[in-house]
Amino acid sequence: MASDLTSADCLERARMHEQLAGATDDASARKMHQAMAAEFRRRAESGISTGTPVNRPILELLSTPV
Secondary structure, three states: OOOOOOHHHHHHHHHHHHHHHHHOOOHHHHHHHHHHHHHHHHHHHHOOOOOOOOOOOHHHHHHOOO
8 A cells, every 4th residue: 555645545545434334234343444534534634644554553553663
């Protein structure tokens, strides 16, 4: 996956996660997809480009030096 997402990329991913949230009956999966959609919308609105691939595990991201 690309490491530098544009606002348009973030909005596209937010829509994808919203669709996934609406399509699942699993409450925990729905909650995760809703959270991901909210995060991508936040990134799109603020113009944040972290330079960190979005698909990396959160523990790895947290342990990466800034």
